[in-house]
Amino acid sequence: MVTNSLVSLAAAVRSALAKPQSLSASSAEEQEARLDLIDLLPELNAVLVGDIEYLRELAWSAVHVLPVAAINRWGVAKLVPVHGDISYEELAKATGVSESILRRTLRHAMTSRLFCERNGRVAHTPTSKLLVENEYLAAFVDLHTEVAFKSLAHTTDALQKWPDSTSPREVGYSIAVGKPGEISVYEDLAKDPARTVNFGRAMQFFSSGEGYEVTSLVEGYPWGKLGKGTVVDVGGANGFASAAISKAFPDLKLIVQDIRMVGEIKVDYPGTNIEWMQHDYFTPQPVKDADVYLYRFVFHNQYDDKATQTLRAAIPALKKGARILINDEILPEPGKIRWRNERAVRGLDAIMLACMSGHERGVSEWEELFKQADSRYKFLGAAPAPNSKMWLIEAEWTG
């Protein structure tokens, strides 16, 4: 009986995959089924391989990031013709990597749908081609392999060396780059304008992912009520969130602030009303009397001592009734949301720990943060943005 169900299950999956377009969801019911399947398949895999094999695979799963990191570091994607192929020998010459290492690395990558071999030559797959066609995705891969992957590998060492540290320098990243305790990720990235630009693009890419779209921020907050008001986008990177708000609400004035406001990070968004300003959010906020101070994906970079410092630095600028609006994720209670979503937010929480001593927060922790910062902040609440994994967390300055 079990054998029969396995045989028919395998046949059903094979036949569905033979027509991949039939797997895209069109109705709400299909979308639910799609999300159910995304959660069920890893569970099914675990059951099929058994507990021992499951744990073995889990323990060594990071090994499959290595070829991705190498491809990124060696710039392989752009060297492989988009419509054609290239020999290992030519690719080795172009990258400066030995042919044998290159072949081993790429054949490993091929098991993850990156590149394929045609008559012994290397060609793109639809997945690897994305690294050439989408510079925002390429920037995301660069950030995650050159910053997060390295930091994660050194995090248990960092936690042993600096238990309970809240410093963004005392993390896996500083050990990974050979400057233990001496440099934070942002300090390191700021040294190189190209990495600064890349970081902005990586953030923009992250916010194009399912459930992270900036449209939920645009549609989920009553921006229209602010009329010709002013919104300060603190830690706004390359301003993509402000650009989306400004396009939808052209009467608003948006001011994008970031510590790394080197020339290159500024992007020209035609038809928007955006000003740019270099500002360190730990120092007093220079833009006084704005209506909303927006912090998107900023506070999860910080431990609570730094987060309260940031909230206090805003105070000199706040008029009575001004709002602090946070657009971030919320850490759920275990098992209360879809497995894939919980895994994503807990993964992000781990990246914050590894790279910056930051963390994701639950609703009560957000409320507590405002309380700790200043009793004149009135916590207005936290609510999920529409059709999103992101939340809107708001407080009012009561003066």
Ligand SMILES: C[S@@+](CC[C@H](N)C(=O)[O-])C[C@H]1O[C@@H](n2cnc3c(N)ncnc32)[C@H](O)[C@@H]1O
């Ligand atoms: C995780 S990114 C979020 C970017 C953007 N708000 C988004 O939604 O993707 C955090 C941003 O804070 C900026 N940042 C870091 N330290 C800062 C500081 N001390 N003052 C101002 N901005 C800072 C970084 O440069 C980065 O652009």
